[in-house]
Amino acid sequence: MTEIEKPQTSFERGLDTANRHVGNVRKVLDEIHIHLRRGDMEGAYAAAFEAADYSEKLTNVCRELPAFTGHPKARGIGSGFLFSSSF
Numbered sequence: 001m002t003e004i005e006k007p008q009t010s011f012e013r014g015l016d017t018a019n020r021h022v023g024n025v026r027k028v029l030d031e032i033h034i035h036l037r038r039g040d041m042e043g044a045y046a047a048a049f050e051a052a053d054y055s056e057k058l059t060n061v062c063r064e065l066p067a068f069t070g071h072p073k074a075r076g077i078g079s080g081f082l083f084s085s086s087f
Helices: 010-037 041-068 077-081
Strands: none
Touching (some): 010 041
């Protein structure tokens, strides 16, 4: 008999998404280094914007992770987090 796989929670999905964005940031940063070694500043410039985009997506997901835990203190943290990183 096989064990039934339980569905992922919002928190688990958020972690998976954050990990995917971390991998994308890492990949693009490696690409930037390759462009720099080749003297390709146009390519490095374009890749830097791509890195910024993935980094912003990662930041947005991480801002929401506390709320995904379901912890009562996490309610409403997302909007206040923009202005203060201390709780």
